[in-house]
Amino acid sequence: MPADHVHPVNFDPTDTGHDPHDHDHDHQGGHRRRAVRIGIGGPVGSGKTALTAALCRALGDEIDLAVVTNDIYTTEDADFLRKAGVLAPERVEAVRTGCCPHTAIRDDITANLDAVELLEHRFPGLELVIVESGGDNLTAVFSRGLVDRQVFVVDVAGGDKVPRKGGPGVTTADLLVINKTDLAPLVGADLGVMAADAHRVRGGLPVVAQSLVATPDAPEVAAWVRAQLRTLATVR
Amino acid sequence: MDAAPMDATALLLADSRFPGGGHAHSGGLEEAAARGLVTDEPSLASFLLGRLRTAGALAAAFAAAATGGGDLGALDAEFDARTPSPAQRAASRAQGGGVARAARRAWPSARLDALLAAQPRPHHPVIVGLLVRDPRDAARVVAYLAVTGPASAAVRLLGLDPLGVNAVLARLAGEVDAVAADAARHARTAPEDLPAPGSPALDLLAEAHDRHHREEVRLFAS
């Protein structure tokens, strides 16, 4: 939204004209160099870790990157990434969320910010941090205080009604990934319906349908990530 | 009794919705639950009372002392000296660091800058005391959090009835106030003369939690 062209609405009838928006503009020191942060969210088992690993494989040679995982139960995601050999162990940080994965990415992002800053401190040239949320429900989205862009991953096996259900993850994520398209014939899911519903509820935001079995390096998502890095680098 | 209401800054800091990272800490409750030491409302009540009178009372005294304008660096070091478990020291600094991040945005001040320049991750009671004006309010915030954090973890981990757990907390309210009132006497106490209540059981649970997390799985950071 072009915020500079919109006159802010004033809800306070007792206010005598002073603009409350004037104080807080520069709170983050605006132009500090820091890594771009991309969140990957979505329901349990939809393929977030598999996508993260794919992106590390696809981008690891060209981009200085690291990963924060928020697995609910275990350090399994972090271990998987380390064992998959796609990322050096010291480039993966696991956050404990106290049973509340959505809280840790949205309402209270302290532990995730700590992890991101630790990685930035450890790797001063870091360009990209991928934050994988713990598997959660369709309403779980990342705070903009934590990430610059977010990807929401749903899978075909969850049923072709998922995009129609909507929810902020599906409707507002910067990129929606419909994963595991290879399973569509097995579960009787109609990919055409899923794509059409997704485009309808997202008002023009991009959608990628993929199978990590067919394309293990997630080329379309990797291309989108490269484009985001270019855009954010010029903004910064 | 205290007639003056708590100031709203103290309420923000005590709120479980305050975004300072507290929600991921169970104060030893997760380890106690994993060992079958806390299983229901009565055992939770006993755990919380013990925690309030030890870790809670310690935090309350330091929060009260930090309102007094004394040497916060010395207070921070004295809190280290009274916290034998490295895991507990780390948990306190993680939560103090979370408050610090929020405070830089919400309550900027020269005193805050000075503390954070010397110690970027101060102990939780120290920075709470810096931010809250009244010693009893500051003490009450940390005493309250000493029991509400683990209580909330018990609801999440054990599936206890939230209304029942809330009733357990309500029955502890008088004790929280008493701990805070007692701690408020220490607003001007020199750091090295502050009391040192401790709980070996909590120290051991904190260390066991940390060790278990490396071997298997823990959901909370402490």
Ligand SMILES: Nc1nc2c(ncn2[C@@H]2O[C@H](COP(=O)(O)OP(=O)(O)OP(=O)(O)O)[C@@H](O)[C@H]2O)c(=O)[nH]1
């Ligand atoms: N057939 C198929 N399986 C996939 C695909 N992508 C991921 N998987 C499998 O789906 C399962 C779950 O994938 P993960 O990447 O662990 O899912 P996640 O979203 O990270 O899961 P949580 O973190 O537990 O919520 C694994 O067994 C993957 O191998 C795909 O495109 N096709």
Ligand SMILES: [Mg+2]
């Ligand atoms: Mg995962």
